Amino acid sequence: MSRRLYIYIGFLLLIVIGLVIFEASRPKPVDWYPYYKTAKKTPFGLYVWNQEVDALLDESEVIRFSETPYNFFIDKFDTEELNYSVKGTFLYISRDFSLDNYSQQEILDFASFGNTVFLSCSDFPYDFLEDLEVELESGAWIGDTMKLLLPGSTDNEFELPVWHENQYFSLPDSSDQIKLGLRYSDTDELGVNFIRLPYGDGTVFLHLNPEVFSNYFLLEKEKREYTEYLAGYINEKTVFFYSNGNLSNENLGNTPLRFIMSKRSLKWAWLLLLITGVLFMIFRAKRRQRVIPVKIPHANTTLQFVRTVADLHYREKDYYTIMDKRIMFFLEKMRKDHRIDTREIDDRFRDKLLQVLGAAEKDVNQLYEIIKHHYNRTTATEYDVIGLNKLLEKMNL
Numbered sequence: 406m407s408r409r410l411y412i413y414i415g416f417l418l419l420i421v422i423g424l425v426i427f428e429a430s431r432p433k434p435v436d437w438y439p440y441y442k443t444a445k446k447t448p449f450g451l452y453v454w455n456q457e458v459d460a461l462l463d464e465s466e467v468i469r470f471s472e473t474p475y476n477f478f479i480d481k482f483d484t485e486e487l488n489y490s491v492k493g494t495f496l497y498i499s500r501d502f503s504l505d506n507y508s509q510q511e512i513l514d515f516a517s518f519g520n521t522v523f524l525s526c527s528d529f530p531y532d533f534l535e536d537l538e539v540e541l542e543s544g545a546w547i548g549d550t551m552k553l554l555l556p557g558s559t560d561n562e563f564e565l566p567v568w569h570e571n572q573y574f575s576l577p578d579s580s581d582q583i584k585l586g587l588r589y590s591d592t593d594e595l596g597v598n599f600i601r602l603p604y605g606d607g608t609v610f611l612h613l614n615p616e617v618f619s620n621y622f623l624l625e626k627e628k629r630e631y632t633e634y635l636a637g638y639i640n641e642k643t644v645f646f647y648s649n650g651n652l653s654n655e656n657l658g659n660t661p662l663r664f665i666m667s668k669r670s671l672k673w674a675w676l677l678l679l680i681t682g683v684l685f686m687i688f689r690a691k692r693r694q695r696v697i698p699v700k701i702p703h704a705n706t707t708l709q710f711v712r713t714v715a716d717l718h719y720r721e722k723d724y725y726t727i728m729d730k731r732i733m734f735f736l737e738k739m740r741k742d743h744r745i746d747t748r749e750i751d752d753r754f755r756d757k758l759l760q761v762l763g764a765a766e767k768d769v770n771q772l773y774e775i776i777k778h779h780y781n782r783t784t785a786t787e788y789d790v791i792g793l794n795k796l797l798e799k800m801n802l
Contacts, residue, residue, distance in 0.1 A: 517605025
């Protein structure tokens with residue numbers, strides 16, 4: 406390799422090393438996105454909850470699963486006994502209620518057979534709430550924080566950051582006994598954020614602030630009381646915790662590069678290394694390519710041949726053949742370019758020429774008469790050939 410190529414490679418390596426050092430040394434920004442995943446250690450992840458739920462629900466066996474609730478519970482339904490072979494509480498924590506329609510119906514069926522369903526989401530689909538005969542309403546815009554209250558208490562307030570949906574349940578006055586939690590702000594009235602609903606022989610709990618299960622909330626000791634209050638409604642013999650396909654570190658994948666791809670700085674270093682390697686191979690291949698011999702293309706002698714044939718006819722004064730060839734060339738062009746049937750030179754052929762040539766009607770009629778007359782005779786003069794050629798040139802043909 407030449408000295409210049411070594412300099413280029415060294416320069417690229419310095420750039421890669423500099424970018425890696427820069428990415429590794431700068432502080433990582435806080436990711437405030439509400440993932441609600443058990444593998445996430447960000448403020449709105451569920452890593453702490455996943456680690457502490459066994460101790461918090463000390464009297465319960467917590468079974469974690471990531472397949473859809475429909476697939477999980479349908480296998481546990483005894484068709485002979487017409488009942489589920491397992492009993493307990495189904496627990497689901499998420500920003501959005503993203504269960505498919507089959508899973509929605511399955512968890513309601515699970516509740517109807519004497520079990521419990523506990524859902525903590527910022528929003529619920531209309532058709533699901535319609536089945537439970539519950540409505541959601543949106544409150545006024547909250548500019549600072551939202552405060553949560555335990556039922557029957559005005560002293561214990563638990564503040565939430567602005568990251569939440571300002572919605573609350575709309576319940577008739579006759580349903581006071583199922584209101585389990587309230588929320589409000591300095592500019593908003595009280596709203597119900599936690600309710601208990603009977604469903605069949607079981608119970609459905611709906612909670613509108615999943616933030617209370619996040620790392621941000623659980624790591625503050627003074628706020629854990631609210632989460633422990635909610636856990637009291639989950640604490641049954643068996644709890645089925647649906648993690649929506651994000652148990653442990655499954656989100657890293659099974660690729661051998663999963664650790665590199667999970668770190669932003671290493672990921673960019675790997676991509677730059679690949680790009681540099683590709684560029685090196687391209688430039689290296691270009692310099693190594695053997696000399697390609699120059700091949701002189703064959704000369705186009707078509708025009709020369711045409712001139713030779715034309716001169717031959719002109720010397721022989723065979724004007725009829727010259728005119729015949731000129732007309733044949735014109736008819737071939739009409740067939741090829743305009744799809745005109747030239748087997749019959751009649752009025753229909755003339756009308757087609759008027760449509761496609763865009764020339765004066767007088768010139769088209771004259772051309773039509775010349776062609777028709779030519780096929781009805783056996784001789785032609787030099788004047789006939791010149792007249793036909795001028796007419797075609799005038800029509801740009």
